[in-house]
Amino acid sequence: MADLTTDFAGIKSPNPFWLASAPPTNSAYQINKAFEYGWGGAVWKTIGDPVLNVCNRYGAFEYAGNRLVAINNVELISDRPIEVNLREIREVKKLWPDRAVIVSAMVSSNEAAWKQVVQQIEDTGADGIELNYGCPHGMSERGMGAAVGQVPEYCEMITGWVTAAASIPVIVKLTPNVTNIVPPAHAAINAGADGISLINTINSIAGVDLDSFELRPNVGGKGSHGGYAGPAARPIALHLLSQVAADPKYQAAGIPISGMGGIETWRDAAEFVLLGSTSLQVCTAVMHYGFRIIHELCDGLSNWLDDKGAASLGEVVGASVSRISNFGDFDLSFKSVAVIDEDKCIQCNLCYVACDEGAHQCIDLTADGVRVDPATYTGSALLQPIVREEDCVGCDLCSLVCPVDACITMVERPPERAPVTWNELTRTRPEVTTDWDAMIAYRKEVGIEIH
Amino acid sequence: MEQHELSLAQLQDSFSETYPRYTKNEATVEADRCLYCFDAPCIKACPTSIDVPTFIRQIANDNLLGAATTILESNLMGHSCGRVCPVDELCVGACVLGREHRPIAIGRLQRYATDHVFDNGIQVFEPGPDTGKRVAVIGAGPAGLSAAGELAKRGIHATVFERKELGGGLSTYGIVVFREPTNVALEEVEFVRKLGVDVRTGVEVGRDISTAELINDFDAVVLAAGTGRVPDLGVPGEELLGVGEALPFIAATKMADKDGLEDLNAIEVGNEVIVVGAGNTAIDAAAIAKRLGAERVTMLYRRSREEMGAYDFEVDFIRNEGVDIRFQTQPVELIGEGGRVKAVRCVRTRLGEPDQDGRRRPENVPGSEFVLPADQVIKAIGQEKLVDLYDAVGVEHVGGYVRTDDELRTSNPKVFGAGDCVRATGHALTVTAAEDGKIVARAIAKQLGVPEPESAPGATRGRFLHDTVNEFGRIHG
Numbered sequence: 012m013a014d015l016t017t018d019f020a021g022i023k024s025p026n027p028f029w030l031a032s033a034p035p036t037n038s039a040y041q042i043n044k045a046f047e048y049g050w051g052g053a054v055w056k057t058i059g060d061p062v063l064n065v066c067n068r069y070g071a072f073e074y075a076g077n078r079l080v081a082i083n084n085v086e087l088i089s090d091r092p093i094e095v096n097l098r099e100i101r102e103v104k105k106l107w108p109d110r111a112v113i114v115s116a117m118v119s120s121n122e123a124a125w126k127q128v129v130q131q132i133e134d135t136g137a138d139g140i141e142l143n144y145g146c147p148h149g150m151s152e153r154g155m156g157a158a159v160g161q162v163p164e165y166c167e168m169i170t171g172w173v174t175a176a177a178s179i180p181v182i183v184k185l186t187p188n189v190t191n192i193v194p195p196a197h198a199a200i201n202a203g204a205d206g207i208s209l210i211n212t213i214n215s216i217a218g219v220d221l222d223s224f225e226l227r228p229n230v231g232g233k234g235s236h237g238g239y240a241g242p243a244a245r246p247i248a249l250h251l252l253s254q255v256a257a258d259p260k261y262q263a264a265g266i267p268i269s270g271m272g273g274i275e276t277w278r279d280a281a282e283f284v285l286l287g288s289t290s291l292q293v294c295t296a297v298m299h300y301g302f303r304i305i306h307e308l309c310d311g312l313s314n315w316l317d318d319k320g321a322a323s324l325g326e327v328v329g330a331s332v333s334r335i336s337n338f339g340d341f342d343l344s345f346k347s348v349a350v351i352d353e354d355k356c357i358q359c360n361l362c363y364v365a366c367d368e369g370a371h372q373c374i375d376l377t378a379d380g381v382r383v384d385p386a387t388y389t390g391s392a393l394l395q396p397i398v399r400e401e402d403c404v405g406c407d408l409c410s411l412v413c414p415v416d417a418c419i420t421m422v423e424r425p426p427e428r429a430p431v432t433w434n435e436l437t438r439t440r441p442e443v444t445t446d447w448d449a450m451i452a453y454r455k456e457v458g459i460e461i462h
Numbered sequence: 463m464e465q466h467e468l469s470l471a472q473l474q475d476s477f478s479e480t481y482p483r484y485t486k487n488e489a490t491v492e493a494d495r496c497l498y499c500f501d502a503p504c505i506k507a508c509p510t511s512i513d514v515p516t517f518i519r520q521i522a523n524d525n526l527l528g529a530a531t532t533i534l535e536s537n538l539m540g541h542s543c544g545r546v547c548p549v550d551e552l553c554v555g556a557c558v559l560g561r562e563h564r565p566i567a568i569g570r571l572q573r574y575a576t577d578h579v580f581d582n583g584i585q586v587f588e589p590g591p592d593t594g595k596r597v598a599v600i601g602a603g604p605a606g607l608s609a610a611g612e613l614a615k616r617g618i619h620a621t622v623f624e625r626k627e628l629g630g631g632l633s634t635y636g637i638v639v640f641r642e643p644t645n646v647a648l649e650e651v652e653f654v655r656k657l658g659v660d661v662r663t664g665v666e667v668g669r670d671i672s673t674a675e676l677i678n679d680f681d682a683v684v685l686a687a688g689t690g691r692v693p694d695l696g697v698p699g700e701e702l703l704g705v706g707e708a709l710p711f712i713a714a715t716k717m718a719d720k721d722g723l724e725d726l727n728a729i730e731v732g733n734e735v736i737v738v739g740a741g742n743t744a745i746d747a748a749a750i751a752k753r754l755g756a757e758r759v760t761m762l763y764r765r766s767r768e769e770m771g772a773y774d775f776e777v778d779f780i781r782n783e784g785v786d787i788r789f790q791t792q793p794v795e796l797i798g799e800g801g802r803v804k805a806v807r808c809v810r811t812r813l814g815e816p817d818q819d820g821r822r823r824p825e826n827v828p829g830s831e832f833v834l835p836a837d838q839v840i841k842a843i844g845q846e847k848l849v850d851l852y853d854a855v856g857v858e859h860v861g862g863y864v865r866t867d868d869e870l871r872t873s874n875p876k877v878f879g880a881g882d883c884v885r886a887t888g889h890a891l892t893v894t895a896a897e898d899g900k901i902v903a904r905a906i907a908k909q910l911g912v913p914e915p916e917s918a919p920g921a922t923r924g925r926f927l928h929d930t931v932n933e934f935g936r937i938h939g
Contacts, residue, residue, distance in 0.1 A: 276523040300498055307516060311525035416487035 013316030014323035015309060017051060017111075019267050019290045020180040020205040022138045024051035024111035026309050027324060028280070031271050031292035032056050032115035032141060032184075035302070037089060039099035043106065048302040049309065052111025053103075054208075054292060057088035057143045058096045059117040059128065059155070070217025070227035072243055079299050081241035081273070083217035085228060087149045088117055093131070100135040111290075112136075113182065117143040117155050120165065122172045129176040139179050142170060144195070145186035145211020147238050160186035160211070163198040170202035180205035182269060187213050187251055196255045200264045207255060208269035208292065210248045212238025241273050241295035248272020249286060256287030257335040275304075277311030284312075284324065285331035339434040344426035348403040349374075349410060351396060355418035360385075362409035362419060363396045372462075373402035374409060402462055428457045466731055466755025473723040476753040477715070479545070480640045481570055489574045493522035496566050499558060504568060507556035509897045510537035514553055518571055529575035531586050538611040539604045539896040541580055541650050542633045544572030545642045547893050548773050580649045589658040590617030595910045598623065598680040600667050600851070603631020604892045605881025606686035607654045607661075608899020614657035616907045616915060621680070622659060625666035629654075631688055633892060636712055638746040639719040648720070673854040677876055682906045685855055685864060685872065686880040686899075689845035695738060699796025704732065704803040708739070708747040708842035715750055726754060732838030733757040736806050737785075738793055739842035740770050747840045748785045759785045760834060764792035764811050764824040771889070790824065794831065796839055806836045848883060861886060869905035870898060878902045 015026040029052035030036045030045055037056045045053060064087055072081040089096055104112045114132045118124040132140050143150075144160030151158040159165045166183070174181050183199035185192055187210040199207055214236045217227040226234020252270050255261050270288025274280050275296035283291055296304055312324070321327050351362070351374075363385075366374040375382045376394040385394060398409075410419035442449040454460070468476075484492065496518040504514040513532050520529035533540040549555070549569040557565030579586055595618045599606045602624035610620035628634050633647035655661055667673060667687075676683050692707040694700055711729075718725035735751040737744050740763035752759045763770060766789050767777070780787070788808070795807040810830035813822035847862030857872035857879065858865045863886035864879040866872055872879050880898035882890045907914060 277525065278523055301500055303500075303516075304519075307520055307523065307525065307528065310528040310531075311520065311523050314525055314527045416485065416490075 013313045013321055014325075015051075015313060015316075017290050017324065019111070019269060020139070020182070022052070022111045022113065022180055022290075023109070024290070025049075025109060026051035026305075027284070027288075027290045027312075028052070028305060028308050029054055029111055029113070029269065029290055029292050030297060031294040032143065033294040033298070034086065035294060035297045037091070039103050042103050042112075045297075045302045045305075046103075046107045046110050049305045050110070050302065052113065052138075052290070054113045054115050054141050055089075055096065055100055055137075057115040057117045057146070058093050058132075059088050059143075060119060060153075061092075062087040062090050062149070064090050065230045067228040067230050070229075070237065072215075072217055072239070072241070074243070079241060079295070081215075081239055081243035082295050082298065083215050083228065083237040083239050084212070085148050085230070085235060085237040088115075088143070088146065097131055097135055100132075100137055104136040104138070111138050113139040113141050115141040115143045115184070117146065117150060120154055120159060120169060125169060125172045126176045129173055133177065133179055137179065139182055139205075140173065140177055141182040141184050141208060142173060143184055143211070144169075145184050145188075147186065147188055147212060147214050148236060157186045157188055157211070160184075160195055161189050163194040166195050167198035167202045170199050170204055174203035174205075182206040182208050184211055185209040185251070185255075186211045187247060187272075192251045192254050193258050193261075196258065197260055200260060200266065204266065206267045206269060206289075207261075208271065209255065210244075210251050210272045212240045213244055213247060215239030241299075242275050242279075243273065245273030245279060245282075249282060252283060252286045252288065253332075253335045256329060256332045275299075277308050277315065280308060280312055281315055281327075284328055286335075287329040287332050289325075289328055340432050342426075342430045342432060343436070344428050344430045346424045346426055347405040347407075347421045348400050348424055349398045349405070349407070350400075350420055350422045351398055351409075352418050352420070353395060353397075355415050356395065357415055357418075358393045358395060359414060360394060360396055361412045361414065363394075365408050365412045370406050370408045371402070371404045373399045373404065375399060404461075428459075467727055468755060470724060473726050477639050477719065477723055477726065479643060483577065484570055484574045489521055489571060490524075492567055493518045493571060495559070496522070497559065503556035503558060504553040504566075507552045508536075509552070509891070509893045510540075510543075510900065512536040512540065512553075512572075514568055517575060518566065518568070521571055521575055526575055526578040527584060527586070530579040530584075533572055533575055534579075534586050537893065537896045538608045538654065538899065539633075539650060539892055540572060541576040541646055541653070542604065542637075542642055543893045543896065544569050544576055545646065546633075546637055547891065548775070548889070550775050551773055552893070580646075580653070585653075585656050587611075587615055587657060589614045590915060592619070593617040593910070593912050595619065595681045595912060596621065596679075597682045597684060597906060598676040599684040599686055600676070600855075601631065601686040601688055601881065602626075602629035602651065602661050602663065603686060603688050603881060603895065604633055605688075605895035605898045605902075606631070606684060607651065607659075608896040609684045609686060609878075609880055609902045610659040610661075610899075611654040611657050612900050612903030613906065614654075614659050616903065616912050618681075618903075618907065618910065618912060620659045620684075622661045623665045623667050623671065623676075624661065624663045625669075627664055629661045629663055635716055636709055636743065636746075637716075637892075638712060638750060639715055641746075644716045644720040668851060668854055673851075673856075677855070677874075681876075681910055683855065683877045684880055684902055684906070685852070685857065685877055685883060686895075686902075687848050687851055688882045690848050691846055692841045692843060693846050695793060695796075695841060695843065697793055697795050699798055699803065702796055702798040702803040702839075703801055704837055705796055705839045706841070708737070708743045708840050709845075711747050711840055712743065712750060715754075729754060730838075731756050732836070734835045735759045735838045735840065736793070736834060736836040737761045737840045737842055739763070739844070740772060740787065741842060741844065742772065742776065744840075744842035745772060745776050745780045747842055748780055749783050751838070751840070752783050752785055756838075759783075761785060761787045762791045762793060762806075762808060763787060763789050765813060765821065766790055769813075769821045792824065792826070793839075794826075796836075797833070803836055803839055805833050806839060807831060807833050845882075852883075868901075869908075870902045871905060875909075878906060 017027040032054040068086040070083040074080045146156030150156035183204040267289035269290040270283035271292035378392040413419040498515045517529040517532040553568045599622040613620045629651035630647035731754040735756045737748045790811045797805040810827045811824035817823045852859045866879045881895040
């Protein structure tokens with residue numbers, strides 16, 4: 012068993028899995044239960060100013076029969092009195108000294124209010140504070156949450172108040188509802204944050220009811236944007252994580268990231284780890300299946316580390332960060348082509364239609380080895396797709412739509428010309444970026460033919 | 463009786479596992495259908511309380527080692543059970559998806575997971591730290607192996623004495639190969655051996671080693687000896703050539719499966735085969751006879767379908783094989799010619815008052831005799847109980863079964879019972895034998911003052927028993 016113990020800016024936990032600040036961390040009852048199941052830590056549901064919640068707080072994004080591919084919510088921060096929360100936090104931390112107990116906070120944007128809440132949290136014995144700058148609904152209209160996270164100057168100012176007042180680690184949670192997540196990350200770093208967590212939920216509307224015309228979630232006939240989370244949000248979270256993880260200023264700061272956004276299985280967790288997450292936060296998967304998923308999260312992650320020959324999780328944190336690059340630095344001579352394994356092919360011809368109508372027209376349908384036009388073919392043979400390799404641009408669409416495991420694979424072919432990146436090419440031949448004749452001449456010169 | 467020369471392709475077709483292995487894609491698609499129910503009924507329906515939703519989720523997540531570990535933690539015989547459990551009566555029958563759609567194929571997913579670790583020789587468990595305690599286990603069938611392996615996990619050394627040449631008990635010798643290939647059973651024996659268990663085959667307790675030695679030399683003894691040979695029918699003609707027992711007939715196919723399927727052609731099979739009995743062994747023997755080329759196979763059962771212990775799916779199966787079941791029919795004479803059997807004289811029965819186990823007693827109908835042609839008769843009317851062994855070990859027994867309490871203690875404080883020799887009621891399945899092994903190991907550890915491992919599986923689960931009595935003796939899983 013690989014070592015899963017985690018040290019996040021001095022906050023220690025027996026495994027990297029923390030419950031994210033959300034409904035599953037609303038009470039001592041829930042967090043005690045989660046710790047009994049084995050969760051490494053929990054970020055208490057955001058405490059702060061008084062709020063009132065509404066009915067129909069959640070809406071599901073369903074896809075192809077899967078009930079909760081993502082969830083949208085308009086639930087606010089904790090609606091339990093702050094004193095109750097503080098008392099329970101103290102009790103939980105006392106019961107579970109080896110787990111990470113972090114308190115998420117969000118108060119009005121004035122220094123005194125933040126200083127007070129920092130003191131209140133420290134008095135509980137909690138291990139850290141997470142600043143909720145991400146909540147996209149309800150609180151942002153009151154000048155809190157995303158309203159702070161979307162303005163780097165506010166983010167830096169408030170974080171500065173908190174880090175000046177706090178003696179325990181301060182984590183800044185970033186909102187995805189920005190054009191570029193790096194400036195808010197820089198703001199957190201400038202203000203002395205001890206760690207960054209990302210992402211908070213994404214602005215969204217779960218859907219529209221086709222009978223009633225109501226939005227989902229529906230609050231008495233009305234709807235609004237809510238926060239989107241769950242498996243379908245994961246690619247966006249991974250991207251934002253990669254942007255921060257690859258940022259030189261972030262790397263120089265030497266502070267850890269707590270990654271979240273659609274983590275449901277150990278595989279998802281491993282992806283976040285490879286892109287630079289030291290700890291991992293989970294919410295939607297617990298809202299769907301309960302705390303018991305922690306067993307498989309740890310077991311699967313540990314078995315994977317064993318397979319990779321890693322003795323501890325720390326060895327692979329950020330192992331893919333060096334691969335985060337830019338289009339301009341990709342090798343234009345890298346070549347791969349689609350290869351269809353005809354023994355595995357079930358002749359659904361989804362690859363054909365995807366290539367022919369959605370991509371680059373390099374798959375043919377054949378009957379008994381002879382190319383046929385499916386529009387005019389009248390025979391009874393099941394048509395077999397084959398790739399015209401010389402025309403294949405290597406886009407990968409066919410293998411993505413193929414329903415059969417390992418039937419279509421993208422196979423690397425030797426490059427047909429010297430390696431060059433777009434940046435290198437345009438440094439030496441800037442004319443190709445503006446002059447089609449120059450580009451055509453370049454292509455002829457190196458043997459690129461686009462049909 | 464003759465040898466039916468079947469081609470290797472025919473033999474492979476007839477004797478390879480009925481359900482092929484799942485491909486990765488098939489397993490993933492099936493696993494992804496699982497709802498991952500909370501407090502799932504499939505767990506409760508499993509006699510060994512395997513955490514089914516968790517292992518299926520682990521398959522869906524491509525954590526096959528984790529999936530196999532989840533299975534084997536609850537059931538060391540999980541590699542067999544994924545193949546032989548009557549899942550429609552247990553986990554699959556309980557699956558909530560069965561109520562509105564199609565239940566999850568839990569058995570096949572279980573196989574997919576355990577095949578991964580057995581194919582790749584992954585040793586899932588380590589023996590516990592040595593406690594210095596030593597236990598003797600009589601019988602290397604599923605109950606004995608489960609007990610020995612569970613003891614090893616607790617650091618209690620187990621020595622298993624098996625009179626047969628190979629370990630595995632009925633998994634190795636008694637379950638038809640298209641449900642469980644012989645190698646699966648043998649892999650399971652090796653798996654237990656690698657936990658440090660000393661499996662001594664070809665050693666018969668009472669002949670090669672005395673019961674007194676076992677009781678004196680070991681801290682405890684597990685009696686998991688199963689059952690004995692098929693009893694005589696008690697009718698004239700049993701000595702005729704062509705009359706035999708079901709278990710050796712099935713065992714011959716198991717050994718052929720191990721050594722090469724061509725050997726199946728060496729097994730003599732008649733053209734008119736009569737199988738006496740209607741339990742699971744009878745069904746297996748009838749199916750083998752049919753698949754080895756018998757023209758006609760007929761099962762005789764003296765009671766009606768209602769009293770028959772077999773599950774519906776088993777009856778459907780054997781009828782689909784083309785086997786005829788004659789209910790309320792029993793043999794009264796085996797008729798021979800030149801020393802070979804050539805027919806069976808049968809009599810119709812009617813059902814009278816219930817006997818002590820609650821089933822109506824068959825009575826012969828006078829004047830209803832008739833003759834069925836037969837060049838082979840296979841006896842499968844249950845197994846004799848090993849009462850001499852029980853007496854030698856010094857344990858009380860009732861009706862041929864060792865008397866035990868809920869912790870499987872016998873009347874002898876040093877002796878515990880497990881498996882078919884204690885299963886007086888209910889279906890005697892591989893999975894119930896495996897559960898017995900767990901119960902016994904826990905009870906022995908308690909008696910010897912060995913603490914339970916922290917994650918002792920199923921520590922709070924009760925014992926699983928069906929309440930129907932099975933007249934045919936063993937119905938294996």
